[in-house]
Amino acid sequence: MISAIAVLTGSYDYDEVARSVLIAIVASYAALDLTGRVTAVKGGIRLAWLIAGAIAMGFGIWAMHFKGMLAFRLPVPVEYHWPTVLASLLVAILASAVALYLASRQKMGLVAAFTGSIFISAGIAGMHYIGMAAMRLPAITRYSPLLVTFSILLAMLFSLVALLFAFDLREETRWSVPRRLASATFMGVAVSAMHYTGMSAASFIPASPPDLSHAVSIPPIGNSGVVIAALIVLLAAVTTSSVDRRRSEDQLRLVLDALPALVWSKSPDGSADFLNQRFLEYTGLSVEEGLGWGWMKEFHPEDRAEEEWRAAFAAGEPFEREAQLRRADGAYRWFLLRAVPLRDELGNVVEWYGTSIDIEERKRTEAELRESEARFRLVADSAPVMIWMSGTDTLCTYFNKPWLDFTGRSLDRELGNGWAEGVDPEDFQRCLHTYTQAFDRRETFRMEYRLRRHDGEFRWVHDIGVPRFDLDGSFAGYIGSCIDVSEQKRAEEQLRQAQEDLARVTRLVTMGELAAAIAHEVNQPLTAIVTNGQFCLRRLDAATSSPDELRAAITQIVNDGTRASSVIARIRDLLKKGAPNRTELDVNQVIQDVTILLRNQLTRSRVSLRTELASDLPRVTADSVQLQQVLINLIMNAIEAMGTSTNGRREVLIRSAKDPDGVLVQVQDSGPGIEPELENRIFEPFFTTKAKGIGMGLSISHSIIESHGGRLWTVPGSAGALFEFTLPTVEAGVS
């Protein structure tokens, strides 16, 4: 039908066509490149790139279209209505903006892709047919609906493919340029195909000359100017993009090189395609040596298991591993490697990105810590004490082997509060109290309790807990050590018993020594009594008695009887055993009693006893028998100290005096005195200088005086041995 009318036949200038296709390809490349840029940047710069990119790309597409139009030659002069031309350019830029925006988004679903492609194709078709409408020629333009539809479908298809391409190729990687070039060529050809399909849909029927207002003819120079302008704009866009990309790549590289880590990227199979400067510096490899699988031989032979590495890469999951990496100087250091895969939308690994961090120090610290821990355990386990540790929550966190051996329980059962099960219930509350109280105050504590041994026997243990502090001084819990003191306790008990026994024995021994003297003391008055009695009897028998004579004799009998009785009373006191019986007494009286008891002993040893007793002594509260014992002990020691020497005086002097503490009693002999080096030891139990002594006398005397609240000591540097003791007065004792 159309052909029936005289149709203006047009011809194509194939040079121009080729140029238009070239522009299409360049514009496509620019589109892909700009998509990458817009994707790579963020914020305001992204918007700037989007606008600039849309202008460049729109201009490119429009230039290709316009060029294609110019390539079509009609036998009539063709002018163009320039406002319409500008409108078509605007539409192209808008479509480009939509395309860039969609392709640079993080995700692109199928719906978005289809919707986008409809918009873009509508834009392109709009641009094309608006551009066609700008033609002013003496003809009527007719369109073949079939071809128009076909051209629009082509545009849609082209838009979809272009969007997918752009989205796929937007990542700026090593291989993006050649791939983009290929895609751009395909796209350029497709765009051209769509354009020329659209052109062929139009046929021109000669008509009256058109309204040439606002119409301009395009001279050949203008024609070329469009091409040049388009190419310049596109080139400028791509160049700017490239410079910008390189700068950002340089920045990225600087960042990567500045990282305190080895950074690398590897192709999906694991062969390296990028190594940062630090990696190369560390290993001393050149880029060529390190790329591919060259990195593998830098690992320590132990960690080189290539199959494992390949398997890890093949698995495609992010992974971490520790390995030793050789330094340039040949030393191996431990590294932690992390690799993360980058995937495409189909889930295939596109690239591996990874870092390797030097963990040598950490490893060494860990090893040192392990060693230190092992050393601690060795020490703790081989120590002959039971050791435990607790944390800041009072719960126990550690028990050494001796502890576990002792209780026969597993560590798990003892941890926390488990150990408490082994403590004798009778002792537990007390222990817990001691522990928690010390814990709150962060104080060292000591306690004794019964702990069940593996054989079920409760043993006494002595436990010393010491607070632990971290290096920074913060409280970290407690560490404690325990020893089994059952034997010691038993020994102490036995010793105490033995000392008690000894004290009694000593008293008995002293008594034994005194027995002879006592017998004498009692016998003397008895002898006098008997003899006097016999005298009386004789006188009475002989009937020659005078009453005076008998009275004198009988008076003496009575006196001697009283004397004997008092001696016996003293003996009874001395032999009395049991709890001390304290009464208020006069120390002078005790001294006198003792001197009477010892008179014979002194006589026999040819020792004279002198007393200087203060008359104003306050009374003291004391056990007279115990005091006698102390005095007897001191006097007997004095007698023995003078030995058998006949040089000079042999004298014991007993003094009593008032003292700020109460009453002071001194016992001094004229013997050689106490050797200075023995002065500190003479009060120790079992210390003796006598061949037959058992060394308890002074020790017992000391404890007796102390139990009375007094003190017993020696005065160094005195003539002879000088012992002094004090006793508190009644008032002092009460207060």
Added chain:
Amino acid sequence: MNEPESIVFVVDDDPSVRCAIERLIGTVGLQVELFGSAQEFLASNLPNVPSCLVLDIRLPGISGLNLQRQLAKANIQIPIIFITAHGDITMTVRAMKAGAVEFLTKPFRDQDLLDAIQLALEGDRIRRQREAEIAALRERFDSLTPREREVLSWVVSGLLSKQIADAIGTSEASVKVHRSQLMRKMAADSLADLVRMAEKMGIPIPKKP
């Protein structure tokens, strides 16, 4: 007992005991002298009369046994009666061996002490008598000539005059002269008397040749 003057010494450090003993001894009419210690006793002048010593063993300073030893050393022969509050066997044996008359344990029976005192005084009296006798004999013996002493020793050994003459190388007649001389000087009534005198003086009797 025609009451020759005699004296009992008592040494005891206990005044009551001393006093009681003095009273007791007084009942038998003996003179008593009291001392508190051995030193006091040693310092006193001992009269030359039959006497004895009642001595306590346990004394201040010099003990009873020590005193006994010192007296023996000084050749003061005084019978000793020990009294002690508690004498053990060793002590008793020692005292008795050293010549003690008795060892009495306090308190003692009055009669035991008085008997011992009597015994001691009697012994002392006899000793003194014998010593006086011997002293007289010694005096006579000292008046003999050496020849007479020689003859005497042979006579008491039982030799006949002829045998003596042979032994000393002289005539029987001169032996007989010496013999009568010495018998007169010694105031011996018979040969038996002379032999007893020689024995008392402890003159060594030579063996028969």
